[in-house]
Amino acid sequence: MIERLRIARMGHRGDGVADGAEGPLYVPYALPGELVEAEPVQGHPDRRHLLRVEEPSAERVAPICPHFGVCGGCAVQHWIEPRYREWKRGLVIRALASERIEAPVDGLVDAHGEGRRRAVFHARRGAHDVIEVGFAALRAHRIVDIDRCPVLAPSLRDAIRVAWAVAETLKLEQKPLDIQVTATEGGLDVDVRGSGPLSPERMRALAQVAERGGLARLTRHGELVAQHASPSLRMGSAAVVLPPAGFLQATALGEETLARLVIEHAGQAKRAADLFAGVGPFALRLAERMRVMAADSDAKAVAALNAAAKTPGLKPVETQVRDLFRRPFVPAELKAFDLALFDPPRQGAQAQARELAGSSLPLVMAVSCNPATFARDARLLIDGGYRLERVTPVDQFRYSAHVEVVGKFVR
Numbered sequence: 026m027i028e029r030l031r032i033a034r035m036g037h038r039g040d041g042v043a044d045g046a047e048g049p050l051y052v053p054y055a056l057p058g059e060l061v062e063a064e065p066v067q068g069h070p071d072r073r074h075l076l077r078v079e080e081p082s083a084e085r086v087a088p089i090c091p092h093f094g095v096c097g098g099c100a101v102q103h104w105i106e107p108r109y110r111e112w113k114r115g116l117v118i119r120a121l122a123s124e125r126i127e128a129p130v131d132g133l134v135d136a137h138g139e140g141r142r143r144a145v146f147h148a149r150r151g152a153h154d155v156i157e158v159g160f161a162a163l164r165a166h167r168i169v170d171i172d173r174c175p176v177l178a179p180s181l182r183d184a185i186r187v188a189w190a191v192a193e194t195l196k197l198e199q200k201p202l203d204i205q206v207t208a209t210e211g212g213l214d215v216d217v218r219g220s221g222p223l224s225p226e227r228m229r230a231l232a233q234v235a236e237r238g239g240l241a242r243l244t245r246h247g248e249l250v251a252q253h254a255s256p257s258l259r260m261g262s263a264a265v266v267l268p269p270a271g272f273l274q275a276t277a278l279g280e281e282t283l284a285r286l287v288i289e290h291a292g293q294a295k296r297a298a299d300l301f302a303g304v305g306p307f308a309l310r311l312a313e314r315m316r317v318m319a320a321d322s323d324a325k326a327v328a329a330l331n332a333a334a335k336t337p338g339l340k341p342v343e344t345q346v347r348d349l350f351r352r353p354f355v356p357a358e359l360k361a362f363d364l365a366l367f368d369p370p371r372q373g374a375q376a377q378a379r380e381l382a383g384s385s386l387p388l389v390m391a392v393s394c395n396p397a398t399f400a401r402d403a404r405l406l407i408d409g410g411y412r413l414e415r416v417t418p419v420d421q422f423r424y425s426a427h428v429e430v431v432g433k434f435v436r
């Protein structure tokens with residue numbers, strides 16, 4: 026059944042939202058003000074598939090990618106930039122409002138830079154035995170074959186070709202394989218997941234892909250298959266050898282922007298606690314000015330940070346492998362510092378925020394990739410007596426519905 030819908034606003038996932046008789050209807054790739062023809066999506070009563078834009082918005086622009094609308098990687102390439110920026114900043118403002126938080130929110134800081142430095146391709150054997158390599162379709166298990174992705178950094182220009190070479194080497198099944206490719210200073214770093222056990226012959230064939238493709242490193246589920254150069258990245262004055270498939274900020278400029286804000290907010294502090302520190306993009310830069318204690322539950326990330334922290338000229342960096350959900354730093358431990366910074370995964374840092382709220386630290390910074398959990402944790406800090414002095418939304422996932430946030434809390 027085809028419906029005609031008037032799009033009322035942009036939703037938080039980048040879908041056009043129409044007000045249906047029974048609640049909101051989500052229409053990906055439609056814009057506010059547009060009149061569209063759409064059809065139901067099986068199994069999702071509140072979702073619609075866009076068929077035709079009958080009355081296009083004056084704010085509609087041509088997408089930069091020929092795969093936009095089919096590939097699920099990007100949600101919003103079709104909206105004029107000022108409106109896109111306003112919407113993204115609005116995601117942060119709305120999340121704060123839902124926790125009744127009033128705070129100054131800066132304009133959106135663009136941090137796309139040269140583009141994404143990491144991509145995860147999916148590969149599988151599709152119908153008629155045809156190999157498919159590409160990104161996942163929007164909210165579906167289908168793979169969209171792609172030959173280019175303008176959102177990726179130039180340093181990933183060979184990534185699709187490498188993903189194809191890996192896919193053609195492995196015995197693909199219906200279940201998709203994940204091929205994560207990261208651009209490092211030593212070349213491409215590739216981790217393959219989901220292949221199941223491999224025969225020695227296939228392992229050798231994979232190693233040849235690494236050699237022929239000039240890869241820095243090829244791993245399978247994090248285990249080394251071949252290495253030809255150090256898969257490292259510079260973070261401040263230190264070089265970090267990345268653990269396979271560990272967390273990495275999506276763009277180089279994103280990492281630099283978040284770190285710049287952290288350093289600016291840190292002011293003259295002398296001793297920092299970096300919680301959820303990962304491989305240390307903040308800890309290593311803070312250590313150019315102050316002593317740092319960095320904690321994260323990922324032992325490989327902490328080992329990489331430890332090694333990089335030996336760079337001459339850095340102040341001492343102490344590290345801990347610690348589960349901060351189960352064993353957050355408590356106020357008595359936090360007394361040793363004059364600032365704490367936390368940058369948790371999407372689910373936020375409820376337990377740690379609760380302890381920080383009970384601390385006497387004069388300065389706390391939150392870096393987050395999820396405005397909703399940022400706001401929830403901010404509410405805990407505010408209830409503990411902190412004031413949210415400044416919030417900066419950072420856009421390193423351009424064209425997606427993701428936005429990063431940096432918040433500065435003082436008491």
Ligand SMILES: C[S@@+](CC[C@H](N)C(=O)[O-])C[C@H]1O[C@@H](n2cnc3c(N)ncnc32)[C@H](O)[C@@H]1O
Nearest residue numbers: 272301302303321322323348349350368369370
């Ligand atoms: C968003 S990343 C940030 C890492 C780092 N700050 C960066 O910018 O690269 C979140 C980090 O939280 C860590 N993490 C996830 N769950 C954790 C837990 N329960 N306790 C401690 N660290 C955790 C992950 O290993 C990851 O390094």
